[in-house]
Amino acid sequence: MKISTRGRYAVRVMLDLAENNTGECIKVKDIAKRQGISEKYLEQIIGLLTKAGFLTSVRGAQGGYTLTRDPSAYTVGQILRLTEGSLNPVACMDAQPNQCERCDTCETLEVWQDLANAINNVVDHVTVADLLEKQRARLGNYNYSI
Amino acid sequence: MKISTRGRYAVRVMLDLAENNTGECIKVKDIAKRQGISEKYLEQIIGLLTKAGFLTSVRGAQGGYTLTRDPSAYTVGQILRLTEGSLNPVACMDAQPNQCERCDTCETLEVWQDLANAINNVVDHVTVADLLEKQRARLGNYNYSI
DNA sequence: ACATTTCATATTAACTTACTGGGAATTCGT
DNA sequence: ACGAATTCCCAGTAAGTTAATATGAAATGT
Numbered sequence: 038m039k040i041s042t043r044g045r046y047a048v049r050v051m052l053d054l055a056e057n058n059t060g061e062c063i064k065v066k067d068i069a070k071r072q073g074i075s076e077k078y079l080e081q082i083i084g085l086l087t088k089a090g091f092l093t094s095v096r097g098a099q100g101g102y103t104l105t106r107d108p109s110a111y112t113v114g115q116i117l118r119l120t121e122g123s124l125n126p127v128a129c130m131d132a133q134p135n136q137c138e139r140c141d142t143c144e145t146l147e148v149w150q151d152l153a154n155a156i157n158n159v160v161d162h163v164t165v166a167d168l169l170e171k172q173r174a175r176l177g178n179y180n181y182s183i
Numbered sequence: 184m185k186i187s188t189r190g191r192y193a194v195r196v197m198l199d200l201a202e203n204n205t206g207e208c209i210k211v212k213d214i215a216k217r218q219g220i221s222e223k224y225l226e227q228i229i230g231l232l233t234k235a236g237f238l239t240s241v242r243g244a245q246g247g248y249t250l251t252r253d254p255s256a257y258t259v260g261q262i263l264r265l266t267e268g269s270l271n272p273v274a275c276m277d278a279q280p281n282q283c284e285r286c287d288t289c290e291t292l293e294v295w296q297d298l299a300n301a302i303n304n305v306v307d308h309v310t311v312a313d314l315l316e317k318q319r320a321r322l323g324n325y326n327y328s329i
Numbered sequence: 330a331c332a333t334t335t336c337a338t339a340t341t342a343a344c345t346t347a348c349t350g351g352g353a354a355t356t357c358g359t
Numbered sequence: 360a361c362g363a364a365t366t367c368c369c370a371g372t373a374a375g376t377t378a379a380t381a382t383g384a385a386a387t388g389t
Contacts, residue, residue, distance in 0.1 A: 038186060038263075038302075040272045040295070042347065048291050064365070073285075078348055084367070097356020098364040113294055117184075126186045139219075144318045145194050148259055148309050149186070155301040156184075163294050172290045188378065210334070224379055230336070243387025244333040 044121040046074055047082050048168075051091070051116055055108040055169045062101025082120065089119050108169050114160035124160065126152045190267040192220055193228050194314075197237070197262055201254040201315045208247030228266065235265050254315055260306035270306065272298045 053068050065083060069076040083102060086092045091111065092102045104111070118124060127149045129137035140146060199214050211229060215222040229248060232238045237257065238248045250257075264270060273295045275283035286292060 038184060038267055038270050038272065039274060040184060041345090045273065045291065048294075052290055062365095066365085075348070077350075080366080080368095081348090087366090094366065095356085096354075096366045098362095099357055100355080100365050102366090121184055124184050126184065127191065128185060142321075144198055144314050145191065147317065148194075148305070148314070151309075152302065152305045155305045156298065159294070159298045159301045163297075168290050168294070171293065175288075187376090208334095212334085221379065223381080226335080227379090233335090240335065241387085242335045242385075244331090245388055246334050246386080248335090 038126070040117065040121060043082055044117045046072070046079065047086060047116050047120040048113055048165075049074075050079065050083060050086065051104070051108075051111055051165045052168050052172070054092070054102065054104050055165050056172060058104065060103075062095045062099065062103060064101040067101075085120055086116075091116070091119070104165075107166070109164050109166035111165040112161050113163045113165075113168075114157060116165075117160055124153070124156050125149070126156070184272070186263065186267060189228055190263045192218070192225065193232060193262050193266040194259055194311075195220075196225065196229060196232065197250070197254075197257055197311045198314050198318070200238070200248065200250050201311050202318060204250065206249075208241050208245065208249060210247040213247075231266055232262075237262070237265070250311075253312070255310050255312035257311045258307050259309045259311075259314075260303060262311075263306055270299070270302050271295070272302070 049072050050068055053072060054063055057063055057067075057071075065076055065079050068074075068083075069079045072079075083092065087094050087102065090105055093105045094100065094102050114124070123131045125131055127146075129135050129140060129146075130149060130153060135146075137143065195218050196214055199218060200209055203209055203213075203217075211222055211225050214220075214229075215225045218225075229238065233240050233248065236251055239251045240246065240248050260270070269277045271277055273292075275281050275286060275292075276295060276299060281292075283289065
């Protein structure tokens, strides 16, 4: 019941790109440096995010990545499901309808469903923009000028 | 983010013992048969439950296991934490205080804390007695006589 | 004594995780 | 046209986990 580094790093990548967005491409090398994550491992994770359309890539020198959409358009749930796979706590819930031969009489399925709902309810209601906002609030970077 | 068979089987064992409680010892062999789980694997899981004091064992012929306490005294959370380890979605939350060097500025920690709370809130509020009750309700085994 | 049952430990095959490495393809600047 | 920078792609790998299986010792009722 742990989220792997792949999923955690993916969320941090998305937040890093949102935070450091200047309209220009951001290189893996820079993200890796800021986040303290190996470049090569990040490449793979960013590859997933790019393939899914979360990121837009530019190849070649001066290339890099940008968020495809606004930070508010990405939930933590979307990022985790992409990188971790389904967030259901038991595998039998992944197929629909449930193929488990015991599912009709399974006494514990309801607990797992409640658990899945609770998990989804958290991760699907936090966006990258929410994380960014909290980050900036803590850093006191808000611009309160009128 | 999956619960392993060890955790799921442990919950089923506890429910099986509650359901088939006659005051006498219940053998691994019988639980294994009812639940469709390998005896040898169950032995290990039951060993954990026994060592933790959840079950009381009687050795030798006609030996077996019984729940140490009333089914209402065991939550699913207790059973899962014993068999799965901590239910925290990220490892850095397992040590207190958090030892992660980034934890003071970690933008994502709050999400994981919310997630942990949501998970705990579900599993700590469902007891073996709750599962048993639902089981009996479905089977129509309630005794409504006055 | 014997059958039954728990208890303890070792082994194993398959899978997953968290990387590392090599190199091809693409693009910018000069 | 060339070289440096960068993404893209795929292969390999060491360590750990999962889900068992195997073997046999210890305890106990009959």
